[in-house]
Amino acid sequence: MRVVQAGVALAELASGQWGLLTTPQAERVGVGRVQLSRLTQAGLLHRLSHGIYVLRGAEASEHLELRAAWLALDPTRMAGDRLDDGPTGAVASHTSAADLYGFGDLDADHHEFTAPTRKQSRRPDLRLHLGSLRDDEITLIAGLPVTKPARIIVDLLTAGHDGEHVAGVLAGAVRARAIDINQLAPRLAPFAARLGFAVHDWQGLLHHLLELGGVADQVVADKLVEIAHANNNSLAEWVNDSLTTRLSEPVHQREKAGE
8 A cells, every 4th residue: 555545544534533543453454563664753643652643633623541541441442332331331530531531630651441341551551440330320521431520539549549539530520410419429428438438428528528628518508409400390391470569569569550
C-alpha cells in the first residue's frame, strides 16, 4: 500500500476513535509496522505509547491519554464495538472517573480502570482494578465507559483515599445533582470505623463528608423539595391559586368601583 493510501486508510480508521488507532487495528486495514513508522517520521502520526498512535491535529483532544490507555487494553477491537461491553469490559474508574466528571481535586496521575478479569500491562501510568460492576453503575462520559458517582465514592474509599479528597468528589456530584444520596448512604458503612466513626455508622460518616465538602445544606434543601413534590403535589397549585387571587383582587375592586 502506498503512503498516501495508507494515510487515508488510517484517517478513516481513527475518525471514530478521537483520532487514535492501534497497531493491530492498522494492520487489519493493511497498514504494517514499517508504514506506521514512515508515517510517523513524515509527521502524519504521533506515537503516544507502545502500539498507540494519534493523527496529526488530534494531539490536543481532551482526555486523549486516558482514551489511548483504554484502547490499549483491548487493542484489536474498535472503540465503537466496545462501548456496549458494559460490566464485561474495562471501565474508567476511581480518580480517572472523578476527573472525567470534573469532580474534586484528586491528582489523576494514573489512568485507572476496573475490569472483571485480569489484564496485563507494563505501563507505569496505568492502574488496573479487578472488580465486578453492575450495569446501573456505568455510564458514558466523553465517549468513554465510566463508573457513576456513587460507585466512584465507594471505590475511592476502598482504595484508601482520605476523607477530604473523597468529600471533594462527593461535593461535586451533589452540586451537579448527579448522585442519589439515599442509595450511597448505606454503602458507606464498611468505611466508618477507618475514618473515626463507630462501626457501620454510615450516617455519621455521610454527614461528615457532606459538611467537609460544604454541601450539607444543599442536601437538606433538595430533600425538602423532594418531600414536597412526593407528598404534597397540591402545594404548587395552592401557591399558584393564592398568587392569582391576590393579583386579581385590585382588578376586581377597580371593576366594582367603576360600576
